[in-house]
Amino acid sequence: MRLVERYVLSYALAIVVSGLLLMVVGVGEIEIYYAVYLIEFLISLELVASFRRSFGRDLRPIIIVFLFGFAYTVAQRILQILS
């Protein structure tokens, strides 16, 4: 199996397992799911990028989209606290 395919498969497995765990624990906020998925994404990417630096560069747009989403959730939470 190619490195990219292994990466996608392991990431998919990781977020499905963590999503189910969070569901079992009873977490209701989507922001927590998002944050966990983002952390898993960055960790798995770093593991793969140690073998292939160009892969990290290729996925930079996805990282930016992820971080924008994270910034949005953080901003929402701040607004919620302030209000």
Place this chain on the structure above:
Amino acid sequence: MREKEVPQVQRTGPTRLGAVACPSCGTRRILAGMLYCDQCGKRIPDSLIKKLEHPETVEHMEESRSDKVSARTAETVSSHRSSDGTNPSLHVTGLSDSTAKSQAGTITRGQEMQHATANAPPSMPRGRQRILGVSLVAFGVLIAVASTVIGATSLSGLGLASFLIGLLLVYLHSRPSFAPELVEASLLSSLGNVERILRELGPTTKAIYLKTVDRLDVPMVFLPLEENPAPPSGLNLSGEDRLLVIDSDDSHRTGLLLEAPGASLLALMEKELDLNFIDLDNEDFLNAIRSGMVESLEVAADVKGAFTQNGVNFRIRDGPLRNMSRSIARLAPSVASRLGCPICSVAICAAVKAIKRDLILEGATHQSGVHSVTLRFSGGSTDETS
């Protein structure tokens, strides 16, 4: 399965007398008795094999086929796949010059089928990957909407997971990747030219991979034109920038100075691994070569290296580029056996950079999907064999 030996056919040039066009690549090199095209490696249809046994039918068939071939070739290239695992394309050895030391002579039909199935790497076709990605994105959105409607917030977490996986699959699908056949096709002509140079000049000496002294040095290989049983331990050709080096004072320094076939691949490997082999010591570089060739570049399925008393040995198992290796061994045998094919050469260049000594290539063979490379330290004894 019936074992049938492929007869030896002498190569006569771009086309052969009485040859017909390959249905896959269009090259007129198919002769009676051949099972595989020696240009593209595709299996020759049984119907064509039968018709070749009856030459009177071939001429009529060729006229109608020639128009279809170009369109089919273009279709094959445009629908390139990420791996050749789904395509059991194999080559018949023994079709090239008698100098092809690395070839086993003939491969039986049974061996070929076994080889094709054993080495096929599992890989998802790109079309299916895209469909799966879009489906997962749609499924994720649906789940998220449904969970909002029914008020089950925890379900939206799984919807988000599905959405993200789908997004990743779609994005990775949009990245360009190239079929091994394209890599092979783009490389063979250049190596064919080097092969002709080697044949014309006819040196029978062993190639010496020259040590690099600077981090940015390109690994070079020196092929002495005169018989040189005991080359000096240090050639010191770092200042030379010529293809043909002639030194009237020292016959050891007269020969061809070429950029190593794997030099560019090594540079790419170093870039991907974010390291320089010149910084590694003898123990670390073997692991780095394996990581680089197997994980980063994916040009090999496995790499094993071992130090011997007089040098280094490598055993490299072919990965997705196995057809390219076979083609190089068949069409450029001198390059493959005396300079090393690009895949062997990557390992040699890395070794030269890490060991920081000139290395003499004692032999490089490619058989049954395995490259065997034997290197000897320059100035050492010559009792190492592959």
